[in-house]
Amino acid sequence: MKTAKGFTLIELVIVIVILGILSVTAAPRFLNLQDDAKASAMKGVKASLQLVVDGVYFKSVIQGTDGQRKTETDVNGISIRTYYGYPHEIWDDKLEHLMDNSFSYLGNAYNNNSLFDTTCTEAVCVIDQIQLSRLLSISTTAYALAFLPKGHSLRTNCAVVYYFVVNDVERYSDVHIETLDSGC
Numbered sequence: 211m212k213t214a215k216g217f218t219l220i221e222l223v224i225v226i227v228i229l230g231i232l233s234v235t236a237a238p239r240f241l242n243l244q245d246d247a248k249a250s251a252m253k254g255v256k257a258s259l260q261l262v263v264d265g266v267y268f269k270s271v272i273q274g275t276d277g278q279r280k281t282e283t284d285v286n287g288i289s290i291r292t293y294y295g296y297p298h299e300i301w302d303d304k305l306e307h308l309m310d311n312s313f314s315y316l317g318n319a320y321n322n323n324s325l326f327d328t329t330c331t332e333a334v335c336v337i338d339q340i341q342l343s344r345l346l347s348i349s350t351t352a353y354a355l356a357f358l359p360k361g362h363s364l365r366t367n368c369a370v371v372y373y374f375v376v377n378d379v380e381r382y383s384d385v386h387i388e389t390l391d392s393g394c
Contacts, residue, residue, distance in 0.1 A: 248359040248368070248394055255334055255357045256370045260387050262308045263297060263372065270295035279378060294383040296374050299355040301338040313357065319364075320353070326365055330358040337364065342373050345390070350375060359394070367393035 217225075270276040270283040276295030283292045288307050291298040297305050301315055314332035319325040320339035328337075335358045342352045345364065354373035362368040369390050374383040 245394065248361075249391070251334060251359055252357070252368075252370050252389055252391070252394070256387060256389055258309055259357070259370060259372055262305070263385065263387065266290055266292060266297045266308070267295045279376065293374065293376050296383045296385050299338055299353050299373060301336045301355055305355075306336075316358075327363055329363045330360050333360055334358065335360075340364065345369075345371060352376075362393065367391075 266283060266285055267276065269285045270292050273283055275281045275283045275292060278292075278294070280291070280293055282289045283295070284290075285308060288304050290304055290308070291300070297308075300318070302318070306313070306315070312333075314330070314335045316328050316330070316335050316337045317325050318339045319337050319341070325337050325340075326344070336355065337358070338353075338355045340354045340356055342348065342350050342354045345354055345356070352373050352375045354371050356364060356372075357370040358364070359368060367390050371388050371390060372386070374385040376383050
């Protein structure tokens, strides 16, 4: 009499069920590439922005404009509006020439509240002149510049934000570059 070699149907079903459970629980952790790409893009934007802000400040120190409230600082032939040495938070005020200008400029939020609901459709989008108190829970009259990843708006709380608060008494700007990531 011959003995059958191989797996029984029950053994095969058990293996398939185990593989199914593993794929449902483990695969999303390893295949979440889109969120990783967004996080990496935002880290790159933050690092690039920090480099530009520091570069403008160093240029203003060399030129002696870091002690002036509102002035122009020459950076490689580009005149950048600065406050105590730090660049103004307006993207289309020549700041875009110092960064990767492949970012999509969505607009100025100073008089356009609809930009809070505008979703970024490019890799990275920029909105400037955002009332800071609408982004962060702080009481201030300062404004911000925000970089958003694709698929997000200002309301989703996923952005790199640049802002500064001017202290005219002590003649300096308190500069911040923050990542808002609770909605990423």
